[in-house]
Each structure stands twice: as structure tokens, then as C-alpha cells.
Amino acid sequence: MIAQKTVQEIIDAARIEEVVDDFVNLKRRGSNLIGNCPFHNEKTPSFIVSPAKNFFKCFGCGKGGTPVHFIMEHESMTFPEALRYLAKKYHIPIQEIEMTPEFQVEQQLHESLYILNTFANQYFIQQLNETAEGKSIGLSYFSERGFSKLTIDKFGLGYAPNIPDQFTKYAVENHYNIELLRKLGLTTVNDLDFFRNRVMFPIHGMSGKIVAFAGRIMSTTTKAPKYINSPETDIYVKNKVLYGLYQARTAIRKQDECFLVEGYTDVISLHQNGIENVVASSGTSLTIGQIKLIKRYTQNVVILYDGDAAGIKSGFERFRYVLGGRYGRQNGALARWR
Ligand SMILES: [Zn+2]
Numbered sequence: 420m421i422a423q424k425t426v427q428e429i430i431d432a433a434r435i436e437e438v439v440d441d442f443v444n445l446k447r448r449g450s451n452l453i454g455n456c457p458f459h460n461e462k463t464p465s466f467i468v469s470p471a472k473n474f475f476k477c478f479g480c481g482k483g484g485t486p487v488h489f490i491m492e493h494e495s496m497t498f499p500e501a502l503r504y505l506a507k508k509y510h511i512p513i514q515e516i517e518m519t520p521e522f523q524v525e526q527q528l529h530e531s532l533y534i535l536n537t538f539a540n541q542y543f544i545q546q547l548n549e550t551a552e553g554k555s556i557g558l559s560y561f562s563e564r565g566f567s568k569l570t571i572d573k574f575g576l577g578y579a580p581n582i583p584d585q586f587t588k589y590a591v592e593n594h595y596n597i598e599l600l601r602k603l604g605l606t607t608v609n610d611l612d613f614f615r616n617r618v619m620f621p622i623h624g625m626s627g628k629i630v631a632f633a634g635r636i637m638s639t640t641t642k643a644p645k646y647i648n649s650p651e652t653d654i655y656v657k658n659k660v661l662y663g664l665y666q667a668r669t670a671i672r673k674q675d676e677c678f679l680v681e682g683y684t685d686v687i688s689l690h691q692n693g694i695e696n697v698v699a700s701s702g703t704s705l706t707i708g709q710i711k712l713i714k715r716y717t718q719n720v721v722i723l724y725d726g727d728a729a730g731i732k733s734g735f736e737r738f739r740y741v742l743g744g745r746y747g748r749q750n751g752a753l754a755r756w757r
Contacts, residue, residue: 421502422514423526429502431625432509432715433486434672436470441508442493457493458482471669525653532654535590535599536621536629542586543577543619543632553578556637557618564684570691573666574620579634581616604650605632614647620683623665624654625712631655633662633683658706661713662686662699670695671716679705679713680723 436452439445445452445468456466459480466477476483482492490501506513516522547553557578561571579586587606591597600606607613617634624630631649651657663686664671671677678697680686689697700709713720 420516420518421499422516425506425511425514426502427626428511429505429509430485430487431668432511433473433505434470435473435475435486435489436468438486438489438505438508439468439475456480456482470673473669529654531596531599532603532652533628533630535595535603535605536631536654538590538593538595539586539603539605539632540575540577540619540621540629542589543579543614543621544575545577546580547571547576547578547618550578550580552580556616560618560637564688565691566687567691570687573690574687575629576687577619577621579612579614579617579619581638582612583615584611586612586614603652613649616641617647620662622649622655622660622662624660625665625668627665628654630660635683656708659708659712661709663690664698664712666690667696667698668716671698671713675717676719676721677713677717678721678723685723 436445439452439454443454443457443466445454446464447453450469450471452468452470453464454466454468455461455464456477456479458477459482461479465479466475468475474483474485475489484492486505487498487501490496490504491498494501494504496504503513505511547557557576558571561576566576587597587600587610590600590605597606597610601608604613614632614634616637618637620633620635621629622631622633631652631654633646633648635646636643648657649655662683667677667686667690674696676696678689678694680689680697680699682699686697686699689695698713700706710720
């Protein structure tokens with residue numbers, strides 16, 4: 420069978436407009452494309468392709484779906500066959516694996532970790548929006564940064580209260596496994612909450628699932644580090660994750676350019692100001708793995724690091740090495756966008 424990693428890579432790479440265009444003559448109409456439906460006979464086009472939603476829909480016969488669905492339907496293929504077709508189209512090497520019992524257990528563990536992260540995120544969001552502490556500390560911090568309610572929701576921002584073990588207790592009460600809580604780094608070895616008195620930024624993987632969290636300290640008196648991150652886990656490999664890429668990928672492809680900034684809040688500020696093709700390499704210095712992620716969407720990267728010349732230089736050289744395309748830097752240029 421095809422490795423889950425490859426499946427995800429194919430799903431991430433396949434663009435509906437490119438996949439359909441191989442079979443249907445499409446014309447642009449506003450932000451969508453329109454053509455004659457290949458699944459029923461028609462003279463007036465009612466077959467719509469939405470690049471933004473990565474989805475097709477026929478208003479004549481009702482058929483609709485993802486790029487994979489389109490190929491399954493059009494080419495009468497099974498799901499794995501359609502994946503192999505798309506892998507070929509997008510030059511994605513297929514990693515094959517045997518479905519061993521160990522593998523099934525591993526998949527189930529990964530699923531449990533995602534579910535628990537989602538639960539934690541819902542808790543942080545609820546703490547931010549519905550508690551006095553969350554509102555007065557977390558929400559006011561975000562509004563000082565100029566973040567709108569829409570932006571806060573879009574990025575799933577939250578708040579971890581300054582209570583030693585409230586989250587851990589709440590999770591255990593809801594029948595979540597303490598071992599998994601520790602594994603994800605949400606709970607310390609002493610069964611305390613890892614994130615306390617911090618505004619919370621969930622970090623999404625390429626499938627949109629939450630792989631980790633970053634928390635920014637709110638207290639000005641403690642000596643704790645300003646930002647802390649979830650530890651590396653089976654679902655979170657730091658050098659293969661870019662903050663904001665999940666939200667930015669469509670814009671990056673559309674504009675054929677990616678801005679790289681330093682911090683979580685830089686990504687969010689730019690997004691709110693209409694610049695959505697922006698990601699951050701927070702938590703690590705820029706890695707080859709991260710550059711490869713960007714390269715799936717564009718060859719063109721503009722680095723907007725402010726300050727640290729060494730950081731810019733090392734990041735810059737790696738870009739040239741891997742991307743080979745147009746590249747540039749605008750030292751301190753973030754100020755211009757704000
Ligand atoms: Zn149709």
C-alpha cells in the first residue's frame with residue numbers, strides 16, 4: 420500500500436484546476452473556472468472548478484469533489500489508482516509500505532495524538548474567549564497586536580491560564596490518557612500543565628491537523644523563556660514544519676512567491692493585512708526540510724528577517740542551494756508592511 424506520508428503529499432500537491440484541465444476545456448469566470456461537464460451531456464456549461472477551495476462541482480448533475488474524486492470518477496479508478504495517477508502527474512515518488520500490525524498500532528497512536536491536540540486547542544480557545552483571565556490577559560494582548568476576532572479564530576489562537584494543573588485535570592476527567600498528555604508535552608512529568616500564563620498558537624501540519632503548540636509568556640515578572648514549544652513527537656518534527664504554511668499554501672501557489680518571516684505574530688499580522696503568502700520558521704533556524712516544503716508551492720522566496728545578520732546569511736545560502744530560483748531579502752522590511 421501507499422505510505423500515508425505519500426498519500427498526504429499527493430493530496431497536498433494536486434490542484435483541481437490543473438487536474439481537470441487535462442480533460443475539460445476551462446474558462447475563467449471570476450475567481451472560478453467553468454466548462455462543460457464531462458459527466459453529463461450539456462451545451463451550457465454548469466461545471467465549476469474552484470481553485471481556492473480545490474474542489475469541482477457540477478450544477479447540472481450534482482457531481483463534485485476533490486482532485487482525487489475527479490480522477491476516480493472520470494477515469495473509473497479506485498482511490499489508490501487515482502493517487503498513483505496523480506503521483507505520476509506531480510512527479511511524487513511513491514513510498515510503498517506493508518500494512519503490518521505494528522504499523523496499524525502506530526497509525527492509531529498518531530490519530531490519538533491529533534485528537535488530543537484538538538481537544539487541547541479547544542480548551543485554550545475556550546479559556547481565551549470565555550474566562551475573565553483569558554479575556555483580560557490573552558484577548559487584550561491580541562487586540563494590542565491589532566488582531567481581529569476573525570484573525571484570532573482563523574489561526575485558532577488561545578490562552579493557557581496561570582493555574583498549575585487545570586488543563587491536565589480537565590483532560591483526565593474527559594478520559595484522556597495521561598501518558599499521551601506527557602508524550603505531547605502538554606503535561607509535565609510532575610503532572611502539571613506545561614503551558615501556563617501564555618497565549619497559545621497551534622501549529623498545523625500540512626493536512627491541517629494540529630501537530631504542536633507554541634506559547635508566549637504573558638507575565639513580565641517571571642524569568643521563563645518568552646516562547647516555548649511542544650517537544651518533538653511522532654507527529655511533530657520541528658525541522659519539517661513551517662508556521663502558517665497550511666493557511667498560506669493557496670496564496671503562495673497563486674502568487675508564486677512566499678514571504679518568510681521570523682515570528683508567529685509576524686505571520687498573523689501580515690495575513691490580516693492581506694498578505695497571505697507568508698510563513699515563519701519559528702522554533703528553529705531555517706532547515707532544508709522546511710525549504711523543501713516551500714518548494715512544493717513556489718521557487719520564489721523573499722526573506723523578511725529583521726535583525727540577526729547571521730541568521731539571514733545562513734538561511735539565504737541554504738535557499739540558494741535548494742531552490743535555485745529567484746530569491747531576495749529585505750532586511751527589516753517588515754516595518755513597511757505593517
Ligand atoms: Zn454534470
